[in-house]
Amino acid sequence: MLSRSLGSLSISLFVGLPLMAQDTRTVIEPKIPPACVTLQADIAAHNGVISDADEKKQSTARIQDALDHCSSGQAVVLRAHGKKNVLLTGPLTLRDGVTLVVDKNTALVASRDPRVYDLTPGGCGIVSRRGHGCKPLISGDDIKNAGIMGEGSIDARGGATILGQDATWWDLAHEAKVKDEQQSVPSMIAIRHAENFTLYQITLRNSPGFHVSVNQTDGFTAWGVKIMTPKTARNTDGIDPGSSRNITIAYSYIHTGDDDVCLKPSGAGAVSNMSVIHNHFYTGHGMSIGSGTFGGVDHLFVDDLTIDGADNGLRIKSDRSRGGLVHQVVYRNVCIRNVPNPLVFTPHYTTFTGDRLPIYQDITLENVHILTPGAYTFYGLDADPGHKLQIRLDNVFADEQKESLFYDQDADITVGPHAGNLEPKGDDVTITRAPAANSESAPGQPLACDARFVPFPEDKTAPEMAGKIPPEDKTFYVAADGTGDYYSIQRALDMAPKTGGAVLSVSPGVYREILTVDKPDITIRSANPDASKTIVVDDRSAGQNGGTLHSATVNVTGDNFFAENITFQNDFNHTHEQTPQGSQALALLVTGDRVIFHNVRLLGNQDTVYLGTRCGSDRQDCVPTRQYFSDCYVEGNVDFIFGDSKAVFENCELHSTPHGGGYITAQAKHYPAEDSGFVFDHCKITADPGVTGPVYLGRPWRPYATVIFMHTEMGDKIDPAGWHEWHPGQTHSLDTANYAEFDSTGPGAHHDARDPHTHFLTPEQAAQYEPKTFLRGTDNWDPTKLPTPPAQ
Template identity: 50%
Template structure:
C-alpha cells in the first residue's frame, strides 16, 4: 500500500456555527442544534465530480457543522479540514428509517441511518485533519440521557446511529481523519473489495461497566467483514468503549486483511468475531501495541454463529496490562457456552514475537472435541513476574522454533507439541507511546 493523497477540492463549504464546551465534550449551543448543514453539504457532494473532494472548512470563529445523514457518491471525498468539526445531529428523527425507529431500545432491528453512508459507490473517501463527532455522551435535547445512557440501559439491544457505514463500496479510504464519540459503532465496512484506513484516530471515553454511567457501550472502532476483502488498517490509533477492531466473519466472511503499525489503548482489543459463519482467513496483524486493553489478541465465537477461522498471523506485538492478553474461545457469549449448529474451528493461528507484561489469563479454548483451537507459539514470552493463569480446553498448541515461556497446564482434551523454552523476547522499548492529541 502507498499513502493516500487528498484529492483536489471542487467546493469549499464554510462553517457557520461555533463549537462550545459541554462538560468533557465539545458540542453546540442549544440554539444551534436545529441549524442543520445537511442540505448544503449533501448538495456539494452531489455536484462534485469524481476524483475531487468537498472541503468542510472553518471560517474565523465558526468551526462547526451539524448534520443528519449524508451519502457519499462514487469517486467523491469528504474532506474535513484541520480546525473544523462535523457534529452528528442529536435529533434521532433525522436518522430514522421510519418514524420513531431510531433512538430506541429494542431487542433487534435496523432503525437508523448512519451519519455518513457509502452504498455501492466505488472510490469514495473521508479525509482531512479535522473531526467527525457523533456526540454519544452529550445529553439529548429534551431528555436527561445521552445515546450512551440509552445503550447502557438496553437489555436486548439499542437502535442508535453509527458514524460511517460503507456497503459494497470498493476502494473506500479513510485518511488522517479523527472519528469520535459515535453513539454506536464508528466504522462498518461490509461486502466491498478494497478498504484503506491510514493515519486515522478513533476515540471515545473509556468504558467502566461497574459505574452508574458506564459510557461508550458498543462503540467499536473499525469493523470490517460480511463479505469484505483486501483491507489495510495502518498507522492509526484507537481507543474505544468496545472492540478496537472487530473483524466480522458472518454474511460472507472476510479474507486478505493487514493490520500494521498501529497503537491500541483502552478498548476490547484486536478481535475476530463473534460471528465467523462465513469464515475469516489470511489476516496479518503486525507491529501492534496494545496498552491497557481489556483483551489483547482475541478470536471469539460460539456454536450458534461459528465457522472456520484460519491462516491468521500475529507478529511483532507488544501487550501490557491486559487482563486477557491472548484469548481464543469457541464458547463466547453471556451464558458462557452458546451451543448451536454452527460451531467454530480455529486452524493455523500463529503468534510470532509477542511480548506480554502486566499479568492476565491466556485462553486457548475450542468449542468441543471435533471443533478445536489450533495455535502456534513462536517467540511468545511473558516478560515480568506478574501473575498469569491459563485456560486450555479442546485445543492443540505447538511450540515453535522461536520458543515461548508460556507454561500450559494439562487441559481438558488438549494437546501440546514441544515444550516451553527460554529465548529473547521481542523488544517493546519505546513502543508504548502516549495518545496522539
C-alpha cells in the same frame, strides 16, 4: 503489499512476507484529491458547546448537494472560517469517486435530533426489546474510490443530550445493557458493497454506536486515523470489517469502549486478505474476530501492534450457533500491557447450540510480549482432532504468569522455532516443539516493548465537542448470548476482586456451569423478575462426585451473598433414575453467613438445598450461619431442605416432585445447645400429582433438630402425623427434636392427628421465630430489608 511515501523514497514494509497473508493490493499512503467545492463552517463552538440557536443551523442539505454534484476524483472540503469551526449535519450519503474532506481545525458534528435518523417513525433514540435501528451519520453504498479524509474531526456527540430527552445516546446504550434490551442509536460511518474506500488522517470522536463498519466491500484502507471515545461508552467499536476482502488498517490510534478492531464474517462471505500494520490500541476490547465467524476468516496479518489498557488483547470468539473456519492468521511483533485478558481463543463464547462449528486452525503468534498479569484462554471446540485449536507460539513471552488464570482445553499447540515462556496446559492439550532451522528449538528473546507504549496523540487540529462521559459501571454483566462482558457467571466471579463486593447482573438464558462463590459481598441478580428465565444448571451427583456435599450446582461459602430473580437447578435426575444411594444432587449449598435469596427458584429432587453452619473439628463449638429466603420456590422430594444452619423461609412455596412420598426437611444439630434451626413463615406447601405417597414436614437427620412452621398453608399430601422418625425402630430422634407449628392451615394441617412430639406454639412463643428476631444475631442483622439494586 504496503508502502509509505516519504518524499521520493518508498519503503516496502513486507519484505519476504508471503502475499497470501495480507491485503493483496499495493497500498500506499493516500493523498487528498483536489477540491471541487469548499464549504465554510457556520457555527462557532465555544469550549465545544453549540448554542441552542446554532443547533438549528444544519448544513446537511448543502453538504449533500455538494457531494451529489462533485465530479469523480475530487473532494468536497469542509473548512473553518474565522472562529466558526463547526458544520452541523444529519445523515449524509457518499457518492461514487467523491471524497469528503474535513480540513484541519474543523469539525463535522452530528445533530442531536433523533428524528433525522429514523428508519421507522419514532424508531431512533429508544430502548426496546427489538431495536428498530437508525440511519448512520455517514453512509456509502455501492460506491467506488470514495473516502473521508482531512486533519479535522467528525464528532457524533454520543455524550450529548438527545433533543427532547433527558439522556445521551450512551445513556440509552447503558439502559439497554441493564434491561437486557436493545438501543436504537446511529453509527458513525457505514460502508456497504464498496470498492477501494479510504479513511485518511481523520479523527473520529464519540460515536453513539460503531465508528466504522465495512461490509461486503473489496478494498478498504484506514491510514493515520484516530478514533477517540471514552472506554465507558458501550458498543462503540472502532473499525469492524464484515464479509469483506483486501483491507488495510495502518498507522492508526484507537481508543474506544468496545472492540478496537473486529472482524465479522457472516453468511454474506468471509473476511479475508487483511493487514493490520503499525497501530496502537488503547481502551476497548482489543484485536478481535467474532463473535460470528460463519463465513470464515483467512489471511489476516497483524504486525507491529501495541495494546495498552484494553480489556482484551488478541481475541477470537464464537460459538456453535454462528461459527466457521478461522485460519491462516498471523499475529507478529505485538506488545501488550495492562490488559486483563491478553490472549483469548474460545469457540465457547456463548452457550448457544447449533451445527455452525467454530474451528480455529493455523493460528500463529510470533514475537508477542505480554508485560503484565492476565488470564489466558486457549480452547478448542472439543477433543475431535479436527475441532481442536491449532496454534503456534513462536517467541511468545508473558511476564508474571498465574497458573490459576489459565483456561486451556482441547488444543494442539506448537512452540517454536523460538521458545518463549508461555506454554498452556490443560485437558487434552498437546505441546509440540518446532525445531529451528537445522537445530533443536532455540531459546527466544522477549520482544522489546518499552519504547512502543506512547500516549494517545494530541489532536490540536481536530476540534472536540463537549459531552458527558459515562461513569464507570463496576457491575459485571453476564449474558449467555455474548452481549455482556462475560458469557459465564463463574468467569465473572473469578474476575471479581478478591475482597469481593461485586455485583453480577445476569441476563436471561441458560448457564450450564458450576458456581463457586467464595468471596464476600457478592450479588447475583437478573433484571428480569421472572426467575424461570435465568437458569444456572448442572447435573453433578453424590455418586459421581464423591458425596452429597460435592454435588452442588451453586456453592456459596462467602458471607453477605445476595441472589435475586434467578433459578439454581440440579437436573441429574432428568437423565438418571433416582435411587436411594448416589442420586443426591444439590442445587444449592450454603455455608456463608448473612445470605439472602429473593425470588429464587431452587430445583432438584433428593437433597435440593444444603444449609450448613461452621463448626470446629470437635463439632462442639459451632458458629451459626444465617440465611433468609423470601418469595422463593423450592422443589424436591427427599430431605430437600437439610443441614444445620439458622435459616428462615418467608412467603415461599415448598413443592414435592413426583415420588412415592418424601420429606421436606432434614434439619440437624451436632449438640442440643447448638444455635440452629429452620423456620418457615407464611409459606405454602404443594405437591405434584405424581406424588403417590405421604409427604412429611421433616425428619431429624441427627438426634437434635429444630424446625418451625408458622402461618403455613399445607396441601393434602402432608401426612396427618406431620413428622417422621429418621429410621423407625432404629433411631429415636423425635424424642429430642424440637418440631413445632403455629397457625397451620389447609387440608394438611392435622392439628389433632400430629405426632405427639409436635409442639404447638402460643403467639408469644411464635414471636421469637419472626425473621428479624430469629436471625438477628449479635450484629442486629435485619434480612427483611432487602438490598437495594445498585444505581445503574
